[in-house]
Amino acid sequence: MNLIDGGVVPASTLIGVMTTQPTLNAPEEPNFSAGEATVASAPPSREAVEGILAGVYDPELGVSVVELGMVKRIEVFPDGLVSVGIALTTAACPLRGQIGADVSSKIRGLPGVSDVTVDYAEMTQDERSDLMQRARLHASRNAPSTAIRATTRVIAVASGKGGVGKSSITVNLAAALATQGLKIGVLDADIWGFSVPRLFGIASRLQAKKIDGKGMIVPEAITFGDGEVRVVSMGLLVDTEDTALMWRGLILAKAFEQFLTDVAWGDLDYLLIDMPPGTGDIQMALSRLLPQAELLVVTTPAKNAQKVAARVTDMARRSYLKVLGVVENMSMFVAPDGSEHAIFGSGGGQRLAALTGAPLVARVPIEPSVSSTGDEGTPIVIGVADSAASIAINDLATRIVSELLPPVEMAGCTARLLDLL
Numbered sequence: 001m002n003l004i005d006g007g008v009v010p011a012s013t014l015i016g017v018m019t020t021q022p023t024l025n026a027p028e029e030p031n032f033s034a035g036e037a038t039v040a041s042a043p044p045s046r047e048a049v050e051g052i053l054a055g056v057y058d059p060e061l062g063v064s065v066v067e068l069g070m071v072k073r074i075e076v077f078p079d080g081l082v083s084v085g086i087a088l089t090t091a092a093c094p095l096r097g098q099i100g101a102d103v104s105s106k107i108r109g110l111p112g113v114s115d116v117t118v119d120y121a122e123m124t125q126d127e128r129s130d131l132m133q134r135a136r137l138h139a140s141r142n143a144p145s146t147a148i149r150a151t152t153r154v155i156a157v158a159s160g161k162g163g164v165g166k167s168s169i170t171v172n173l174a175a176a177l178a179t180q181g182l183k184i185g186v187l188d189a190d191i192w193g194f195s196v197p198r199l200f201g202i203a204s205r206l207q208a209k210k211i212d213g214k215g216m217i218v219p220e221a222i223t224f225g226d227g228e229v230r231v232v233s234m235g236l237l238v239d240t241e242d243t244a245l246m247w248r249g250l251i252l253a254k255a256f257e258q259f260l261t262d263v264a265w266g267d268l269d270y271l272l273i274d275m276p277p278g279t280g281d282i283q284m285a286l287s288r289l290l291p292q293a294e295l296l297v298v299t300t301p302a303k304n305a306q307k308v309a310a311r312v313t314d315m316a317r318r319s320y321l322k323v324l325g326v327v328e329n330m331s332m333f334v335a336p337d338g339s340e341h342a343i344f345g346s347g348g349g350q351r352l353a354a355l356t357g358a359p360l361v362a363r364v365p366i367e368p369s370v371s372s373t374g375d376e377g378t379p380i381v382i383g384v385a386d387s388a389a390s391i392a393i394n395d396l397a398t399r400i401v402s403e404l405l406p407p408v409e410m411a412g413c414t415a416r417l418l419d420l421l
């Protein structure tokens with residue numbers, strides 16, 4: 001690879017790295033056993049609670065509260081109550097509410113949790129010095145393992161089975177969020193089943209650029225209103241079907257990892273990841289590389305939600321990822337006379353929500369224009385903005401922005417302490 005400073009080359013030249021370093025004997029990782037897992041919700045283990053708290057970051061330091069030693073106590077009771085003690089640098093820490101809410105909402109996402117209580121204590125001087133040391137150590141490690149900043153909210157759009165509308169929801173949600181003036185990354189993690197480029201109508205190839213001495217893939221940027229969507233997909237790298245076939249045998253997780261480490265994502269408000277159907281390598285890689293990721297589970301209203309719920313619950317439990325919410329797609333068909341028809345059954349979203357303990361956050365109706373606008377490469381929220389499906393997806397975007405804690409930048413207790421020490 002020969003990158004001239006400041007110049008651009010096709011990004012596909014960078015992907016060659018994948019062919020040289022296949023991890024043939026990868027360390028054993030837990031296997032998702034699709035389908036057969038139990039949905040019944042025994043209380044989570046202490047380790048599972050600690051595991052999920054590893055994805056809660058101190059908003060200022062960008063370091064996990066577990067790594068910072070802020071989690072002082074975890075108790076799990078037989079009825080599913082989880083009680084957590086958090087030590088703060090100062091009792092009046094302005095980030096207290098935010099950290100507490102994040103801790104609580106992450107734990108609530110675990111199967112088997114009935115309630116969460118969080119109480120706070122003030123650190124001793126020794127504990128404070130220890131925290132600062134850990135924070136410095138973290139900062140000195142310097143090279144983040146991915147190019148995704150700690151303040152970026154990561155939402156993986158997943159499902160227990162294929163064809164339920166993950167890609168359509170991802171692309172439309174990205175466009176809806178961008179029109180609110182946000183910067184949104186879209187990573188197409190369906191490496192060989194990619195559909196994101198077509199849905200956004202992107203025909204160009206990604207370029208690579210040398211940034212700080214390192215060759216980086218530059219995402220394709222599309223402007224929506226005051227915001228922007230930055231897209232990376234294998235479909236924007238491979239030229240022909242033959243090239244795709246050549247790479248088909250490679251370890252998918254390696255390509256996914258490269259999309260997180262070698263892409264100049266820049267400063268993003270949200271990163272949406274369009275996951276491949278089901279559970280497997282990519283899901284494991286996601287939880288390893290981005291433990292702060294939250295799952296948005298898409299389902300149809302079909303009644304056989306039990307098996308799908310089992311898969312999703314199993315995936316969430318093994319990967320410590322929080323289930324943010326359930327989206328029921330293809331919910332009902334609204335005829336021109338206003339009558340509603342439950343073509344694919346009803347109640348699937350509600351049942352999956354009940355079984356996973358996550359809220360049902362949207363119901364998107366069946367609309368032929370979801371498909372037709374997708375084929376034309378214009379998201380329906382842009383192409384037919386006043387349709388019922390667009391309204392449902394726009395509402396979902398607003399709900400995500402207003403109900404989830406937004407990434408913050410404020411001077412608070414830990415940063416002030418760093419200055420003082």
Ligand SMILES: Nc1ncnc2c1ncn2[C@@H]1O[C@H](COP(=O)(O)OP(=O)(O)OP(=O)(O)O)[C@@H](O)[C@H]1O
Nearest residue numbers: 162163164165166167168277330365366367370371
């Ligand atoms: N609300 C909807 N109304 C009508 N058609 C829809 C709707 N949502 C998705 N579709 C259509 O259903 C098909 C599958 O959708 P999509 O490709 O988004 O699903 P997916 O879950 O990403 O599939 P895969 O598992 O193969 O990646 C597409 O043709 C899409 O246009």
Ligand SMILES: [Mg+2]
Nearest residue numbers: 166167190195
């Ligand atoms: Mg898809």
